[in-house]
Amino acid sequence: MSGLTAAKEWQALSAHYQQMRPTSIAQLFHDDPARFEKFSLRLDGFCLDYSKNLLTGETVGLLLELARSRGLERLRDEMFSGALVNSTEKRPALHTALRQKNPPPEVQKTLSDMRVFSDAIRSGEWRGCGGKKITDIVNIGIGGSSLGPQLVTEALTAFHLPHLRAHFVSNVEASDLGNTLKTLSPETTVVIVVSKTFTTAETLQNAEQARAWFLERAARSDLDKHFVAISGNVDAARSFGIAANNVFPMWDWVGGRYSVWSAVGLTVMLMAGAEGFRQFLSGAAAMDDHFRSAPLERNMPVLMGLIGLWYRNFCDMPALACIPYHVGLRCLPAWLQQL
Numbered sequence: 001m002s003g004l005t006a007a008k009e010w011q012a013l014s015a016h017y018q019q020m021r022p023t024s025i026a027q028l029f030h031d032d033p034a035r036f037e038k039f040s041l042r043l044d045g046f047c048l049d050y051s052k053n054l055l056t057g058e059t060v061g062l063l064l065e066l067a068r069s070r071g072l073e074r075l076r077d078e079m080f081s082g083a084l085v086n087s088t089e090k091r092p093a094l095h096t097a098l099r100q101k102n103p104p105p106e107v108q109k110t111l112s113d114m115r116v117f118s119d120a121i122r123s124g125e126w127r128g129c130g131g132k133k134i135t136d137i138v139n140i141g142i143g144g145s146s147l148g149p150q151l152v153t154e155a156l157t158a159f160h161l162p163h164l165r166a167h168f169v170s171n172v173e174a175s176d177l178g179n180t181l182k183t184l185s186p187e188t189t190v191v192i193v194v195s196k197t198f199t200t201a202e203t204l205q206n207a208e209q210a211r212a213w214f215l216e217r218a219a220r221s222d223l224d225k226h227f228v229a230i231s232g233n234v235d236a237a238r239s240f241g242i243a244a245n246n247v248f249p250m251w252d253w254v255g256g257r258y259s260v261w262s263a264v265g266l267t268v269m270l271m272a273g274a275e276g277f278r279q280f281l282s283g284a285a286a287m288d289d290h291f292r293s294a295p296l297e298r299n300m301p302v303l304m305g306l307i308g309l310w311y312r313n314f315c316d317m318p319a320l321a322c323i324p325y326h327v328g329l330r331c332l333p334a335w336l337q338q339l
Contacts, residue, residue, distance in 0.1 A: 004070070007066070007069060009062065009065045009066040009069045010066060012062050012065070013059075013062050013063065013066060013310070013314055014314060016058065016059060016062055016314075017314040017315060020054060020055075020056070020059065023054065025052055025053070025054055028054075028056065029051075035051045036049065036051045038051070038057070039051035039053075039055075039060075041298060041300055041303070043286070043287070043290055043300060044283070044286050046300070048300045048303070048304070050303060050304070050307060053307055053311075054311075054315065055307065055310065059310065060297065060303070060306075063306040063307075063309065063310055064296050064297055064306070066306075066309075067296060067302065067306060068296070072296070072302070073296070076291070076292065077292075079092075079093055079096075080096060080288075080292055082094055082253075086255070091252055091253055092253045093253070093255060093258070094253040094254065095253075095254050095255065095258035095259070095261060095262070096285075096288045097253075098254065098261040098262050098281070099261050099281040099282070099284040099285040099288065100285060100288075101282075101285060106249070106251070107262075110248060110249055110262070110263050113248060114248060114263060114266055114269055114274070114277075115269070115274040117228070117248075117266070118266070118269045118270050118273070118274050118277075119274060121134050121137075121164075121190065121270055122161055122164065122270065122273065126225075127225070128186075128187045128188050128189070128190075128222075128225055128226060129186070129187055129218050129219070129222035129225050129226065130187035130188075132185075132187050132188050133163070133188065134164070134188055134189070134190050135163055135164060135165065135185075135188040135189070136164075136165050136166075136167065136184050136185075136188060136189045136190070137164065137165070137166045137167065137189075137190050137192060137267055137270055137271070138167045138168075138169060138177075138180060138181070138184070138189060138190070138191045138192065138210065139166065139167065139168045139169070139192050139194065139267045140169050140170075140177070140191060140192065140193050140194065140203055140206045140207050140210060141168075141170060141193075141194035141195065141203055141230075141264075142170045142172075142200060142202045142203050143170075143256055143257070143338055144255070144256035144257040144258070144259050144260070144264070144335075144338065144339075145170075145194035145195065145196075145203070145230070145256055145259065145264055146168050146169075146170035146194070147170075147331060147334055147335040147338055148257070148258075148259060148260030148264060148265070148335060149168070149194075149260055149264060149265055149266075149267045149268055150168040150331050151260070151329070151331040151332055151334075151335045152260055152265065152268045152280065153166050153168075153267055153268050153271050153272070154328050154329075154330065154331060155326075155328045155329055156268065156271065156272040156276060156280075156328075157328055159271070159272040159273065159276050160271045160272065161271070161273075164270065164271060166267050166270070166271050167180045167184075168267075169206055170202070170206075172201075172202040172205055172206065174209060176206075177206050177209050177210060178209070181210065181213050186213070186214045186217045186218050186226065187218070189214075189226060190226055190227075190228060191207070191210045191211075191214070191226060191227050191228070192228045192229070192230065192266060192267060193207045193210075193227065193228070193229045193230070193231070193237070193240075193242070194229075194230040194231075194264055195207075195229070195230075195231055195233075196231060196232050196233075196250045196256065197231070197232065197233050197236075198229065198231045198232075198233040198236035198237050198240070199233070199236065207240065210227075211223070211227070211240070211241065214226060214227075220241065223241045223242065223243075224242070224243035224245075224246055227240075227241065227242045227246065228242065228246045228247075228248070228266070229242045229246065229247045229248070230247075230248050230249075230250055230262075230263045230264050230266060231247055231248075231249075231250055232249060232250045232251065232252070234247045248263035248266060249263060250262060250263065250264065257338055257339050258339075261280075261281060261284055265277060265280075268280065287300070287301070308320065322336055
């Protein structure tokens with residue numbers, strides 16, 4: 001960090017903050033009645049209002065100079081091109097490829113397979129071991145394999161089918177899953193086990209508990225009607241008892257925290273439908289395009305990131321409050337914290 005803090009752009013921001021310290025946001029609005037128009041952006045129904053932050057045009061200009069001096073545009077382009085930007089694991093971070101208008105062939109195939117499965121569940125064509133329609137989906141995962149799908153599923157509650165319910169279990173403490181399964185019937189429940197390696201201890205413990213619950217009431221030969229995996233380890237999933245046709249892939253180039261746009265979002269598709277999931281991907285792609293092409297001074301993700309840098313490193317404000325007002329976004333703070 002010493003090289004960064006010694007940079008002239010960093011030093012200029014430090015000096016600028018000393019000038020800004022006595023200033024209040026109320027005073028900034030008093031001095032400039034058009035402040036909202038100058039410090040807000042709109043894109044596809046989104047409005048980013050950053051006028052209510054302790055900054056001026058000079059602040060934003062200095063932050064942009066810092067970003068450019070550190071090669072932000074080059075680093076952004078490298079991420080989109082598939083460069084090894086994940087330095088700890090020597091991997092690309094290509095989650096953006098999941099939501100492209102024309103994604104890679106393996107992504108297209110997975111989306112197609114997800115749609116076939118989702119449509120069968122939603123229409124009632126897929127029947128459980130008792131010949132009944134599926135009414136409950138239990139998503140077992142941890143971290144991004146749970147928080148992402150839960151956040152989006154709950155945010156899209158208005159689009160759910162009335163006869164289908166989703167449940168998310170990530171707590172390794174047995175009562176979490178136990179209390180969920182207590183109200184369900186094995187004949188009408190599908191369990192989705194989400195684990196890239198299929199070796200995650202917490203996820204496997206819950207999956208084994210769910211399998212034991214199922215086998216107390218149904219035959220082992222019925223597992224393939226009720227258990228699905230999202231994993232990169234097909235052999236381990238099959239050893240667990242999940243049919244190979246019921247395993248949807250995860251790829252090394254998708255980080256778990258960014259995986260809800262992959263097959264990890266299967267519960268989202270089940271609840272909101274394949275077309276709803278497609279629109280979800282399209283919204284993410286629109287923001288990707290904006291991030292990739294908009295000039296930095298009118299770029300929503302860039303400005304939000306730089307304002308965070310300004311507050312944390314210059315204004316000495318180490319905490320960020322994320323306060324969603326809609327109950328459907330109650331999981332957003334937890335997902336952001338993990339992200």
